[in-house]
Amino acid sequence: MSSREVILNRVRRALTDVPRDEVFPVPRDYARAHVVEGVLELFAEHLRDYRAVVHEVAESELADAIAEAVVRRGARRVVTPAGLPPAWTAGLAAATCVPDGWVYGPIDDLSDDPTNNRPKPAAPHLTIAELDAADGVLTGAAVGIAETGTIVLDAGPGQGRRALTLVPDWHLCVVRAEHVVASVPQALERLVPGRPLTWISGPSATSDIELDRVEGVHGPRTLEVLIVRRPPVV
Amino acid sequence: MSKAVPPTGATFVGMPPFPRAARDAVGDAQLRHNLRKATHTIRDKRAVVVDELADWAELRAAGAAIKDRTLRRLDEHLLAVEAAVTSAGGTVHWAADAAEANRIVADLVRATGETEVVKVKSMVTQEIGLNEALAAEGIRAYETDLAELIVQLGEDLPSHILVPAIHRNRAEIREIFVREMGEWGVPAPAGLTDEPAALAEAARRHLRERFLSAKVAVSGANFVVAETGTLVVVESEGNGRMCLTLPETLISVVGIEKVVPTWADLEVFLQLLPRSSTGERMNPYTSMWTGVTPGDGPQDFHLVLLDNGRTDVLADRTGRQALRCIRCSACLNVCPVYERTGGHAYGSVYPGPIGAILVPQLGGVATGKVDAQTASLPYASSLCGACYEVCPVAIDIPEVLVHLREQVVEGGGHRAEKAAMRAAEWVLDDPGRLRRVQRLAARSRKLIPKRAPGPGAAWTDSRSIPAVPAESFRDWWVRERSGPADTAQAGVRPTGSAPAAAVVEARESEGEGR
């Protein structure tokens, strides 16, 4: 008998007291969200709580804000994932941008792929050494979560492979107001499970020394977030 | 410093039973200082972020119920995991015990031609003794979590499930780094201070090259989503992301109880876990991956599903709730016993309250087969209930502890205790006898020594014995409040003897015994 059968049989033997037609209730009376008002403000506040650098900008100010952040950081080589809106890098010198060509496939053909996990063949992409030589990375984000101060990347356009936001020491992340939700449950509703997801809450940190939090271990030691305000309703 | 001992099952070889190990730990002032500081820091942080959520009780109830529902259909969910991971491009292996899991991992590593692996902190690979098993095959496993690194460099044993080096303070950590880092790779920078930020920086430099060149990584997982085949790793430092993203091959060893049925179920656990664990609203990094994503992350992914005693736990109707555990470590941090002894006293990979209920069960306490060390663990608790109160999946740890104590008693041993318990039953079975014993004790109360010999010394070494009153409450009541009928009912007969012999005396006076 294979170990698979052994384990499954043991499990079944262990559960002889459980009727096979049992309906085991799960109470779901917890809140879908804990805040309704001031979601964007809370998002910024919680990002700052965990030592992210946060700026709020209008769409029209975004390119300048990105350029200023790059200058402020003194970054000369900034990784730019495929699918980044060209307008975002309009204020940067061409030599500053280090493009990575990888894209996650379009998610429209869900028919034969329940996990939606079939990207397009990989385009040429940066080596680990090239990533290590970069000063930072500029990305968008799929979702922001206000209650926890979290940014979720889902490898979508302008976010790239997971390594891009991991190896460089500075992550400049653009989050649009319309992508910010209040809570973890709301975030999971928006995310597509099959995609590689990275949830980021502040810069890399550790609590391993005397259980006190210090920022800056292996991931980017600086997380800078540009929150793009919703355009005013006319 | 203790030398690392390879574990067998979930316990470390040759560890003394809890009370003796605890005595040494309690006497170590530095250790107690480190533990008190760390556990109180994290307790307070947890309390603040838990209080932020008005629906914590509802989340906790949902978390417990989701886990229970899953465990009660575990075979079906495991098959769903297998199907989903396989269809997403991963390979699923089944390991009935530690030896089989180690074999599978070693073979997978050897197939890559590599002799080094980087590891994400994982309790389960400690439980199975993977590092030692790989070393025996000529494969070196590098721990990358800061606390695991401290333990590995210090040839130490982990003492906490979240922060394995919690027993070390900053000065000790600095000393270990300065002394050992050079032996393992990039040495500690000259002039290293004991500032936590400087120590974290030293760890970053020490491991950086290793991450960037690693070809094989080994991880555990916090959750596996059955419907999608998604694995979830929750971490802080980014060492997890490094291991899960940069190597070509990823091997994840996961206990079969880590399954959650649906994607939406994560909405409960991703709220419960970080707040209970590090006392943060959310931990810095959470990685979720589903099989293989072409061009992103490891292109060769293996999931090893491990039993190693979990199905024995599942078979115990009271004990199975231990499998709900999401390894947040809140129960350790709040435990007054753990706070005084630290994790090493438990002699096992899983210390603290959860260890005291999990390790004996994984080791087969229900069958009466465990050693003295393991059998001492269910008693390593005052049953104060603080663990149950904070557990985010509502594991009634005191209930399980008591249940396991029964199994230890049934499994033999404790002869003197059994006799004492039977004597007590005999007395308590009959108020007349109880009253006679009380009177005997009262009459001879002057003879009770301040410091008792033998087993009594366990009490009197540090504590005075309460003075035995001249008259029990019962006698007072009968004298003051009730008529002669009650006195007769109480059946008092005068006798005189030392209290230790009171029970025997009372028995003899009735010509009774068992």
Add this chain to the structure above:
Amino acid sequence: MRVGLFITCVNDTLYPRTGRAVVRLLERLGCEVDFPLAQTCCGQMHWNTGYGPRIEPMVRRFADTFAGYDAVVTPSGSCGAMIRDNHPRAAARAQDPTLAADVAAVVPKVYDLTEFIVDVLGVTDVGAYFPHKVAYHPTCHSQRLMKLGDRPTALLREVRGLELLGLPGEQECCGFGGTFAVKNPDVSTAMGADKVRHAAGTGAEVLCAADNSCLMHIGGLMDRQRTGMRVLHLAEILASTEKEPA
């Protein structure tokens, strides 16, 4: 209202003063108190040490002894919790439907002394006088299992002359834990020593609690360490008056 007093075997044998205080207090509050002599022990020590299967006779005895009362009052949080939480479990395990029914009938009538006074009698000022500085230790089973909450301190606050001092780390276990105190004496003592240190640091003259077992342990340590503090069951403070001080 006919109140059956479950004094507990520890109080009966070692702390009759507490029992007498409970009687005095409840009678002062207008209750008719009875102490049925058939009572012995709730079985807690056996249950918690791993001898649960053997307590059936004690469970049966408790249910039989207290069947006829309107309320059963006990001055011990841990014994109260034992009855409330574990007597039904023990009865279920005995697979005796009659016993289960008897236990189910008596359990809802079981009250900790402070619950009974505050919830049933609706009183917080019991007319007590105790001109001392007091710290209150909310023992583990009183707070976590019996969920006494602020009932004990609400009662203490109304005691004339009493100054109630906050106890740092009050929710932490004192380290008694029944047989834990002798099976793990070093840890038990270390926990107790911290409790004593915290208590002594308040400047209180008296440390009180709603459970004498914990006080036996804490008081035993205080005595050895010659702290000059004394321990006293809450009931004795509540029973205390100018005429009959505790």
